[in-house]
Amino acid sequence: MSGQDHDGPDAEDARTQLVAGRYRLLQLLGRGGMGVVHEAEDVQLGRRVAVKMLTAVEGLAAEDVAWERFQREVRALARIDHPGVVTLYDSGVHEGVPYLVMQVLDGLSLADLVVATGPLPVAAACTVALGITEALQAVHDRGVVHRDVKPSNVGVTGNGRVVLQDFGLARLAGETAITRTGALVGTPQFMAPEAMSGGPREAAADWYGLGACLYLMLTGELPFGPTADVGAIMLRALGEGIPRLTADDGIPLPLAHLVGELCRQDPLLRLTDAAVVRDTLVPLMYGGTQDLAGLVTGRLRAEAVDAVRSTEVSARPLPAPPGEEPEYVWAEAVSLSAAPDPMHPATLSDTTRRIVLGSMTPQGALSRQREAVGLVQRGQVREAAQMLAVVVQICLSKLGPDHPTTLTSQYWQAVCRARLDAGDEALEMLSRVNRRVGRRADRTDGSDD
Structure with missing residues (x-):
């Protein structure tokens, strides 16, 4: 992998590529400033993993900032x-691009969960906050400062487990900070004031990030409002600070007080004692794990059903080159690559759809169909549904509605819908599918007479 996007004609090559001769890329999970993350299969051990390719580091010298970040993340x-x-399994360099191999998490980021549901129930919010607290205590005890605690770096799985991830900005305590002069490394909405002022970012900054995450979970709003203006955010953060929560906000007073103590502007006065944080959260989190698991699985199910439905939502002819007409009517299809915003799944544009049609053969569609069936059999129904949404459209266009591969793909689409609680x-x-199979059988019988 050389750092280019794999959303065009090379997408199929990317999915079959072996990184370091061992990790077969399956699908894009996300993108960030440092690179891309793929779900992959470890072909040696036969398990699913997440492979993070730091494409921003490609071609940089060993003394460059991005390279140092990668080295520190590994350590x-x-x-x-x-x-x-998040568990680190392996690391190395592939075709000049550093990579990390990590545990793959089936779930959502905290950011995506709040976008989808709004404010979390108090018990669920406390459960997430306790998970972050336990993780921070663990990393701080080992001399590690995360340096970028924010909702998109907190994963929540379908069983309610909370996992702190993406240590791309981490540094070991006692080592020299690697921030470029004048650079703002991190996310201002969740960044401690001392970091904005260019001061050292110690463990206290991580606890500020926890407080800001808790504010988001309880209110459903960003700490400094819905603005992308970094200057305005910094003025508020260094001025009045994160707004104080009160009982009038419908939040238990101990929890409102906790947010205020975690978000104190002076790091010397800020609450940084995990035991005190834990004592506040535990009495308020009864049933929170179940609530959290229900929210995550409900959202994942809705996404998967939406992805399958999207193949029939807006049927319209595919604009054809001059003098050509499309053979079949297409519906908007979900891309095989994950969208940057999982709350708004990407659809194939007319141009991309034409590229997919031109590059994937019927045999390739059959191969993708078999891969999707394998995903279903391994219980990865959501991923299979996303893949089949595209495979069905390719089969309809290339092979026609009555071809066995088309019908088989639609059959497995139906299986996915049933398992995602869309029984009707x-x-x-x-x-x-049965009607088409019947008509096909009738035509075959008639030709034999």
């Missing part, structure tokens, strides 16, 4: 073994 993660911290839609699709 930081290797020193931590805790259920609330599954039955309707199975009925359509």
Whole structure:
């Protein structure tokens, strides 16, 4: 992998590529300033992993800032073994691009969860906050400062487990900070005031990040309002600070007080005692794990059903080159690559759709269909549904509605819908498939007479 996007004609090559001769890339999970993260298969051990390719580091000299961040991330993660911290399996360099191989987490980021649901129930918010607290205590005990605690770096799995991840900005305590002069490294909405002022970012900054995350979970709002103006955010952060929560906000007073203590502007006065944080959260989190698991699984199910439905939402002809007409009517199809914003799944544009049609052969569609069936059999129904959403459209265009590969793909689409609690839609699709199979059989019988 050389750092280029794999959303065009090379997408299929990216999914079959072996990183370091061992990790087969399956699908894009996300993008960030430092690179891309793929779900992959470790072909030696036969397990799913997340491969983070630091494409921003490609071609940089060893003394460059991005390279140093990568080295520090490896060392930081290797020193931590805790259920609330993402597990590092392997690291190395592939075709000049550094990579990390990590535990793959099935779930959502805290940021995506709040975008989807709004404010979390108090018990669920306390459960997430306790998970972050336990993780921070673990990393701080090992001399590690995360330096970028924010909702997008907190993962929540389908069983309610909370995992702190992305140590791309971490530095080991006692080492020299690697921030470029004048650079603002981190996310201003969740960045401690001392970091904005260019001061050292110690463990106290991580606790500020926890307080800001808790504010978001309880209110459903960003600490400094819905603005992307870094200057305005810094003025508020260094001025009045994060707004104080009160009982009038419908938040238990001990929890409102905790947010205020975690978000104190002076790091010397800020609450940094994990035991005190824990004592406040535990009495308020009864049933929180179940609430959290229900919110995450409900959202994942809704995303998967939406992805399958999207193949039939807005059927319209595909604009054709001059003098050509499309053979079939297309519906908007979900991309095989994950969208940057999982709350708004990407659809294939007309141009991209034409590229996909031109580059994928019927045999390639059959191969993707078999891969999707394998995902279903391994219980990865959401991923299979996303893949089949595109495969069905390719089969319809290339092979026609009555081809066995098309019908088989639609059958497995129906299976996915049924397993994602869309039973009525599954039955309707199975009925359509059965009718076409019946008509195809009738035509075959007639030709034999």
